[in-house]
Structure formats: structure tokens, C-alpha cells
Amino acid sequence: MTDSDRTLRMVAFILNIISIAATFWLIIPMAWMIPMTIRSWGIYKGTKPNTMAFGICTLLFCSLIGGILLLVSTKNE
Template sequence: MKTAAYVLGIIGTIAVGWCLIPLIWCIPMLVKVKAAMDGKEKLSVGFKICYLIFVSLIGGILLLFDKD
């Protein structure tokens, strides 16, 4: 599920790429999800909700239902 959320996050980041301000928080969130996919970090519920709001709606929902 994290992989699907990561891919949807990349698509969402590309979609808002014409605005510089959203990229300020989308790119670090994608980096943190990638680190969680590799097992280096654990994602908190608050981060998952912020990912849902700011990066990708479907990707955030997938992260919320993912068991770490």
C-alpha cells in the first residue's frame, strides 16, 4: 500500500508542480514515505492525515489503512 501511495503522491506532486509553494511540502513528504517504504522510518497518524490533505487524497487513505 505504501508503494501505491508513493506513486499517487508523485502524480499529485507533478500535478501541482506549476505552483512552487505546494512543492515545498510535497517533496519532503514524498521523501519520508520513501524512507518508510525502505523501513527506515515509521509514519505517524498525523503525518498520514497531512499527506491525505496536502499531497494525495487516495494515497493518504491508503497510508491510513496500511499496517506498519
């Protein structure tokens, strides 16, 4: 993983945290936003693979910019 990929993945994780903080009062979206944020931390650390499907799900359900950053980052399929 290059330094730019590491930075993209960290920014995506931070944006997921911000989206959780912005929607903390909505219970139903938290059911998928919290696990997706935990998985994005694993992607940043390198323990989970960065796949296109997860990037698209992050784009749709959690953070628009974070999802785009995960899609731009190198995939580990």
C-alpha cells in the same frame, strides 16, 4: 511489514509522485509536497515510521488516496 502493507505504501508513494507532477507549476505547495514524498519513500523502505499524523498530513496536503492508503497501512508507532 507484510506484503500488503508494502504494496499500500508503494502505491501511496507513487500517488505522491503523480500529485507532484500534476502541480509542478505551483511553487508554494512544492515546499511541503516534495519532503512528504521523500518521507513516504522512507516509510516504504522501512527506515521511517508510519504514523497516523503523517497519513493525515498526506491526506490533506499531498494526495487524498495516498493518505488513505497510509492510514489503512499498519502503523509503526
